[in-house]
Amino acid sequence: xxxxxxxxxxxxxxxxxxxKDFAIERLERAGHAxxxxxxxxxxxxxxxxxxxxxxxxxxxxxDPSLDSRKALENGTQSADIAHEQDKLRWxxxxxxxxxxxxxxxxxxxxxxxxxVYACGFAYGxxxxxxxxxxxxxxxxxxxxxxxxxxxxxxGWASHYGPxxxxxxxxxxxxxxxxxxxxxxxFDVLPPHVIYRTSRIDExxxxxxxxxxxxxxxxxxxxNAGDYIIPELTLRRDLAPGQSGFGVHVSWG
Amino acid sequence: xxxxxxxxxxxxxxxxxxxKDFAIERLERAGHAxxxxxxxxxxxxxxxxxxxxxxxxxxxxxDPSLDSRKALENGTQSADIAHEQDKLRWxxxxxxxxxxxxxxxxxxxxxxxxxVYACGFAYGxxxxxxxxxxxxxxxxxxxxxxxxxxxxxxGWASHYGPxxxxxxxxxxxxxxxxxxxxxxxFDVLPPHVIYRTSRIDExxxxxxxxxxxxxxxxxxxxNAGDYIIPELTLRRDLAPGQSGFGVHVSWG
Numbered sequence: 001x002x003x004x005x006x007x008x009x010x011x012x013x014x015x016x017x018x019x020k021d022f023a024i025e026r027l028e029r030a031g032h033a034x035x036x037x038x039x040x041x042x043x044x045x046x047x048x049x050x051x052x053x054x055x056x057x058x059x060x061x062x063d064p065s066l067d068s069r070k071a072l073e074n075g076t077q078s079a080d081i082a083h084e085q086d087k088l089r090w091x092x093x094x095x096x097x098x099x100x101x102x103x104x105x106x107x108x109x110x111x112x113x114x115x116v117y118a119c120g121f122a123y124g125x126x127x128x129x130x131x132x133x134x135x136x137x138x139x140x141x142x143x144x145x146x147x148x149x150x151x152x153x154x155g156w157a158s159h160y161g162p163x164x165x166x167x168x169x170x171x172x173x174x175x176x177x178x179x180x181x182x183x184x185x186f187d188v189l190p191p192h193v194i195y196r197t198s199r200i201d202e203x204x205x206x207x208x209x210x211x212x213x214x215x216x217x218x219x220x221x222x223n224a225g226d227y228i229i230p231e232l233t234l235r236r237d238l239a240p241g242q243s244g245f246g247v248h249v250s251w252g
Numbered sequence: 253x254x255x256x257x258x259x260x261x262x263x264x265x266x267x268x269x270x271x272k273d274f275a276i277e278r279l280e281r282a283g284h285a286x287x288x289x290x291x292x293x294x295x296x297x298x299x300x301x302x303x304x305x306x307x308x309x310x311x312x313x314x315d316p317s318l319d320s321r322k323a324l325e326n327g328t329q330s331a332d333i334a335h336e337q338d339k340l341r342w343x344x345x346x347x348x349x350x351x352x353x354x355x356x357x358x359x360x361x362x363x364x365x366x367x368v369y370a371c372g373f374a375y376g377x378x379x380x381x382x383x384x385x386x387x388x389x390x391x392x393x394x395x396x397x398x399x400x401x402x403x404x405x406x407g408w409a410s411h412y413g414p415x416x417x418x419x420x421x422x423x424x425x426x427x428x429x430x431x432x433x434x435x436x437x438f439d440v441l442p443p444h445v446i447y448r449t450s451r452i453d454e455x456x457x458x459x460x461x462x463x464x465x466x467x468x469x470x471x472x473x474x475n476a477g478d479y480i481i482p483e484l485t486l487r488r489d490l491a492p493g494q495s496g497f498g499v500h501v502s503w504g
Contacts, residue, residue: 010299010300010301010302010314010316011302011313011314011315011316013313014313014314014315040299040301044299046298046299046359046360046363047262047292047296047298047358047359047360048262048353048358048359049262049292050262050263061263061265061266062262062263062266063263063266064262064263064351064353065406099316101300101316101366102362102365102366102369102427102431102432102435103427103428103431103432104356104362104427105362106299106300106362106366107298107299107300107359107360107362107363107366108298108299108359108363110354110356110357110358110359110362111298111359111360111363113354114353114354114358114359117354137417154317155484156482156483156484158483158484158485159483159484159485161485162495162496163485163486163491163494163495163499164483164484164485164486165389165474165479165484165485165486165500166431166484167426167427167430167431167496167497167500168495168496168497171423171426171496171497172427172431174419174423175354175355175356175419175424175427176355178419179354179355179418179419179424180354180355183354222417227417230408231408231410231411231416232407232408232410232411232416232417232418233410233411233413233415233416233417234415234416234417239415242415243414243415243420244414244419244420244423244496244497244498245419245420245423245496246496247415248417248419
């Protein structure tokens with residue numbers, strides 16, 4: 001299997017750095033081919049802007065979506081963006097590894113998503129009609145690939161439990177797992193979360209290799225009948241009377 | 253009132269640019285003093301790294317929290333960080349204005365939070381004891397100030413409704429409103445969300461000035477008795493049997 005590890009931590013000699021090295025070693029030993037995008041080491045440019053189209057007209061009004069689509073279609077994207085898209089096309093599985101900073105991914109990784117996820121690549125794909133609202137949430141460019149989060153968190157597991165003060169970890173990660181990974185087509189594997197990172201030891205490094213074989217989170221497909229289009233609300237007979245992130249997962 | 257507007261959009265001639273100008277005009281006309289942090293115009297450095305401490309030792313292992321605290325205490329923070337902290341101290345109200353990109357804030361704004369929210373400033377504040385887990389979630393450096401999100405979203409309101417496919421907007425914004433704003437002490441005002449931004453006209457610009465006077469979201473205070481410390485789970489008799497983001501708001 002081809003595995004892309006996208007990694008965002010500024011210090012190689014950190015727990016995250018060790019965890020990354022450990023994951024690579026385990027994956028390669030299991031026979032996988034691994035590519036790593038080490039965003040801090042690459043000095044990845046985080047901010048999406050007009051310079052992301054190398055053919056842009058100076059002074060022209062910049063539209064993040066339209067200009068991103070145009071650059072993709074014309075082959076004028078910034079080389080760093082095109083290169084990361086190639087890695088995504090190559091990969092069978094993608095791991096995003098990062099410390100949970102302010103309940104989300106570090107800015108440098110968010111900027112990787114924003115720039116690499118071009119319009120026409122990760123969104124704005126497929127037809128819009130009365131029965132189909134674009135290829136997303138279960139369809140899309142990255143369909144057939146798997147993705148997984150590998151996250152470290154400073155707090156205790158109970159702080160992120162069903163009634164923990166930070167909110168449940170599955171809900172905190174929903175905008176990433178559902179909105180960033182499932183959206184362009186990935187099957188999302190359950191996240192690997194390590195809590196109380198100041199106290200971690202080797203035993204905390206559980207087996208990433210095995211994790212890649214687990215069953216994906218059963219998010220509901222957008223265009224397969226569960227949603228009313230174009231309102232895109234869940235059919236009334238599914239999870240009746242319920243609301244929130246949880247209704248978009250069909251544990252059946 | 254002193255109002256700080258932190259704004260993140262790359263194109264001044266965008267809807268967001270107009271909305272920013274409109275907000276500033278309305279706020280100033282109402283007698284408020286307004287400062288703007290226009291992150292793209294300022295070429296804000298998004299990535300938190302070792303260079304954020306001007307006194308760092310080359311080659312030393314970088315610890316994001318400890319080094320951030322040290323730089324704050326020693327007055328050796330990068331000048332851009334210290335300057336934004338001063339703006340936060342000055343402000344009575346803070347507005348974060350941004351387009352919702354991949355269900356969160358743009359990377360450049362996330363990087364503003366990560367760098368300006370130094371350890372000892374926005375987290376790692378106050379005593380930890382059996383009854384008090386640091387000054388956060390209702391206490392902290394920014395207590396007594398108000399904060400509000402002003403967000404544009406491309407999709408329809410129904411897509412972000414209680415059963416909409418993207419998840420409820422209040423849940424999508426919870427990690428920001430609760431985890432980033434309420435955490436260091438802000439009272440959080442209800443967000444101002446504008447949907448279907450490709451179709452917006454002047455009528456969509458509702459009154460930001462009035463919004464600053466509305467009642468905050470009643471998030472539960474961490475150290476006021478609602479939570480069991482140190483597990484930091486909600487007391488069993490509060491919202492009994494319920495879980496998720498919603499239990500941390502006391503609509504009472």
